[in-house]
Amino acid sequence: MRIGAHVRQDTDPLGTAHRLGADIIQMFVTDPQDWKKPETHPQAAALRESGIDVVVHSSYRINVASLNNRLRMPSRKAVVDQAAAAAELGAVGLVVHGGHLRDGEDAALGYENWRKLFERQADKGGFPVPILIENTAGGDHAMARTLDEIARLWDAVGDFDTAGFCLDTCHAWAGGEELLGLVERIQAITGRIDLLHLNNSRDDFDSGRDRHANLESGHIDPDVLIAVLEAAGAPAILETPAEGIAADLDYLRAARG
Template identity: 70%
Template sequence: MVPDTLLRMRIGAHVRQDSDPIGFGEQLGAEVIQLFVVDPQSWDKPQPHPRAAEIKASPIDVVVHSSYQINVASTNNRLRMPSRNAVAQQAKAAADLGAFGLVVHGGHVRSDAEIEAGIVNWRKLFERQEEKGGFAVPIIVENTAGGNHAMARHFDSIGRLWEAIGDFGAGFCLDTCHAWAGGEELVGVVDRIKGITGRIDLVHLNSSRDEFNSGADRHANFSEGTIDPQLLAEVCRTAGAPVVLETPSEGMAEDLAYLREHLG
């Protein structure tokens, strides 16, 4: 008998061809795809996607990843304020595509003395948007790989953050490369995170080019990385959440094939 978690699990990948995301997903046999709604290195305002109707009509689930420069924790107004606006705008664009959420990195501050302010700034993101009716899709906070003053690198920091934002319905995205590079063991990682946040809404299942606790965010295919592929499969098997691969495109099909073989 197939476990309930496997029945709920949908496996796919981050889209490398934004012009035809569903076609890319179908080519891979993906059940879920992740995409950007803007150039991830820009502050551009999202524009309507030319294939929005096709994306919404497809049986492939969709999640949107926010642009990389967003840092809602920052104590710098010139970064924090546009970050808040970008989260709201990209969440609306995600809703227009029928996405189930918007993934946002935890961000960072400049010193230990600012960490509490960073947590407060995360809470203010939700408080201020709640006054406007809330976000158009759930905000899914992702753990990060590096930074001495990161909001979501170490699990004790995630715990402090969750005390501030968990009651707003924030989701959580577990990135295996980020956890590994950030110095968090992957054995038992699903239970540990669920013990902190009470949930995992998405998994970014990636191996790492670098060693444990390197602080380097460099994804690798399963056969080339430093993380045991069987451990990655175990995270996939136990998380009970959609799984998106962000591994290099050259070996992504092989990574998906490995998962399907080891989860069957």
């Protein structure tokens, strides 16, 4: 099981990975608040040859499900562009949030938009890396907050080879899903968990708030987080506050013996 962290010093992700002793790192390939097309990363070759796994997190603005053409169309293009950039890094996948609709919009159309993303790319040979759809924390019109919503999304995209799933523990907690037994409930829907975002939460259960905490300082029992890690058996990325990530990694190593 490979364990690592999201690296915020994107100019030197490899150096950060070495300092943390990480087996896997997550990084952005472009400004997460922008639509700018990624450029080739100066460490691309070194990352491919490093033996450290890389996963790319897509831009936050992406909302594949949206019924608004001005948001959905650039979102599709951004997923394609960022998947290509991820492939240049030798990444194991591209994490994309499930997205959401606006009040009064038909959720069925949002799930169909997710399917169209994969269908359109399949006609062009498919994505070069798996697209790891991540559960989200809040929103009354989210595509992937509850298990029922995840099931509807998976009914739309689960038959594509490049569709994968990323489970975020903080998001699940904030979204009102009990963590004990969650891995098994997710796997019953998707058949897989490709990546785990192992995060504690600064807020109470079912808060709908996406605010991460370090592993021993949030509202989730750290023993429960370790149980999720062991049950998932997937590579784990910490997205916890930067000042505590090294201690979080030490805690995980000690907890796992």
